[in-house]
Amino acid sequence: MKWLYNIVEKLRPQFDEGGKFHALHSLFDGFDTFLFTPNTTSKRIGAQVHDATDSKRTMIIVVLALVPAMLFGMYNVGYQHFLATGQTVGFWQTFAFGLLAVLPLILVSYIVGLGIEFTVAQFKHEEIAEGFLVTGFIIPMIVPIDTPLWMVAIATAFAVIFAKEIFGGTGYNIFNVALITRAFLFFAYPTKMSGDQVFVRTDGTWGWDGGHAVVDGFSGATPLGQLATSTDATVTLTNTVGTPITVLDAMNGLYPGSVGETCVWAILLGACLLLLTGVASWKTMLSVFVGGGLMAWIINLSGADNAAANTPWYLHLMLGGFAFGAVFMATDPVTSARTETGKWIYGLIIGVMAILVRCFNPGYPEGMMLAILFGNLCAPLIDWCVVKVNINKRLKRSIIKK
Amino acid sequence: MALSQKTKETLLGPLSANNPVIVQILGICSALAVTVQLKPALVMGIAVTIIVAMSNVVISLLRNTIPMRIRIIVQLVVVAALVTLVSEILKAFAYDVAVQLSVYIGLIITNCILMGRLEAFAMTNSVGDSLLDGLGNGLGYAIILVIVAFFRELLGSGTLLGFQVIPQWCYDHGYVNNGMMMMPAMALILVGCIIWVHRSINKE
Numbered sequence: 001m002k003w004l005y006n007i008v009e010k011l012r013p014q015f016d017e018g019g020k021f022h023a024l025h026s027l028f029d030g031f032d033t034f035l036f037t038p039n040t041t042s043k044r045i046g047a048q049v050h051d052a053t054d055s056k057r058t059m060i061i062v063v064l065a066l067v068p069a070m071l072f073g074m075y076n077v078g079y080q081h082f083l084a085t086g087q088t089v090g091f092w093q094t095f096a097f098g099l100l101a102v103l104p105l106i107l108v109s110y111i112v113g114l115g116i117e118f119t120v121a122q123f124k125h126e127e128i129a130e131g132f133l134v135t136g137f138i139i140p141m142i143v144p145i146d147t148p149l150w151m152v153a154i155a156t157a158f159a160v161i162f163a164k165e166i167f168g169g170t171g172y173n174i175f176n177v178a179l180i181t182r183a184f185l186f187f188a189y190p191t192k193m194s195g196d197q198v199f200v201r202t203d204g205t206w207g208w209d210g211g212h213a214v215v216d217g218f219s220g221a222t223p224l225g226q227l228a229t230s231t232d233a234t235v236t237l238t239n240t241v242g243t244p245i246t247v248l249d250a251m252n253g254l255y256p257g258s259v260g261e262t263c264v265w266a267i268l269l270g271a272c273l274l275l276l277t278g279v280a281s282w283k284t285m286l287s288v289f290v291g292g293g294l295m296a297w298i299i300n301l302s303g304a305d306n307a308a309a310n311t312p313w314y315l316h317l318m319l320g321g322f323a324f325g326a327v328f329m330a331t332d333p334v335t336s337a338r339t340e341t342g343k344w345i346y347g348l349i350i351g352v353m354a355i356l357v358r359c360f361n362p363g364y365p366e367g368m369m370l371a372i373l374f375g376n377l378c379a380p381l382i383d384w385c386v387v388k389v390n391i392n393k394r395l396k397r398s399i400i401k402k
Numbered sequence: 403m404a405l406s407q408k409t410k411e412t413l414l415g416p417l418s419a420n421n422p423v424i425v426q427i428l429g430i431c432s433a434l435a436v437t438v439q440l441k442p443a444l445v446m447g448i449a450v451t452i453i454v455a456m457s458n459v460v461i462s463l464l465r466n467t468i469p470m471r472i473r474i475i476v477q478l479v480v481v482a483a484l485v486t487l488v489s490e491i492l493k494a495f496a497y498d499v500a501v502q503l504s505v506y507i508g509l510i511i512t513n514c515i516l517m518g519r520l521e522a523f524a525m526t527n528s529v530g531d532s533l534l535d536g537l538g539n540g541l542g543y544a545i546i547l548v549i550v551a552f553f554r555e556l557l558g559s560g561t562l563l564g565f566q567v568i569p570q571w572c573y574d575h576g577y578v579n580n581g582m583m584m585m586p587a588m589a590l591i592l593v594g595c596i597i598w599v600h601r602s603i604n605k606e
Contacts, residue, residue, distance in 0.1 A: 147471075151578070187582045187585065188580045188581050190581055191578065285526065
């Protein structure tokens, strides 16, 4: 790494005050601290405690945790394509097709988001905040594969500007930026975000493998889409070509859905990394699952007669974006509750709301997005209440004599 | 016609520096409701302008005879009479727009801009000034409505005043209207953007 360090140090004067490229100093600074730990230390005043991890390292851990689900998502995109067109191809070809399909989404999301972030940082003479590293990686994972790229660009720009920069940038946002992107897409372009046309790519990617007709019995509806559109009280969930989905299939995730959300194993792998490194809170994660499971179980027992309500509670936790949202999005340290008791309440609210939306609002097949945004909204209030209660409790304990 | 400084201020102040919607944040509710299309927004803007101006004149004429204790009731009666008048005229001559605006014409009565101007200006100023003040505030409201409606109709439906503006080949190449623009939430965000632009131009 020495040679890289030398290059960076050689370039540094050009970006300092008065240098040729001073206008791009935040860009340089961003890459410099991305590559190397800065050797600046705090001023020698008072006692200062430094953690070994800074936010750049934290973000990278989250991206690493997302990688298994992303890789699986790519494979699944290819798998669904070849399944729908009735072809049998090898593993690498399947994966390559998915890679080519997902890559433009990743690029667009990063270019637009980081572009805005860099511009704003330049404008305000601040350092580039690293929050978008994760956001930009999550955005392609929570949209259908056939989302047009210009829509992703507009939605990303909207979310970064209105959900983040307006509030003061990374760390100040009330709502999860990636979810705002998805919410914008969902409300602005509903035809491209739900239904049975967008979750499986049936034509080719960049001219590769296009023009195949789909096989008989093809349906690109996601399991949750099937639940929402079904008029029967119970429904047999099927995959793209009409084979019923078992519980194990739901875990394995080879069914249509947003790119990164289908495989529970991959998500759990990411969850393990997040929990082992302490980046995400196990309380939030667990309580989302507990809340969702309990609510779905109660609805199961209540005897409501629609297909979503009759789906067993454990399937609710596996299908759609529930697991993904619980592991990667509800635990976002910026937008979730900060107090320890608050995390439990926050998680429970999200889990309960997600299942309620799924079961009782036929307009929205997936409730996780709305539930987490609702949770984000409640988080400051929850924290405030928890702190107040604690203050009152301690006041009572202390004996104040007048 | 040379306008004196004060007259100019009364008439033109509410258009930008003292705009009722984006500076005083009044009348937001109807700004969200009627701005999905440009045409109802225009009509709404004109209707409010006429009503504010006329009620300002009437109240200004009566200002020395209105007992202070019942002034709100008197103001309401005047406004209600004018609103009913405008509503009937719209139903007679522009029925389709009247249907589109539905209750919002009647709800002009509750528009904070009206009561605000009557209380703050017409009760203490001469008839001529009150007329100008009413016109200025009405137009200031109308301008914001038209700007918001322009963007909402253009981006939400691809039309302006009902005419197709975005060419068909855009749709053929995958352009889709932004459904979010049709929702009241987006109107609020647009009003926010206008305020943002306005504040960064007028620093004070």
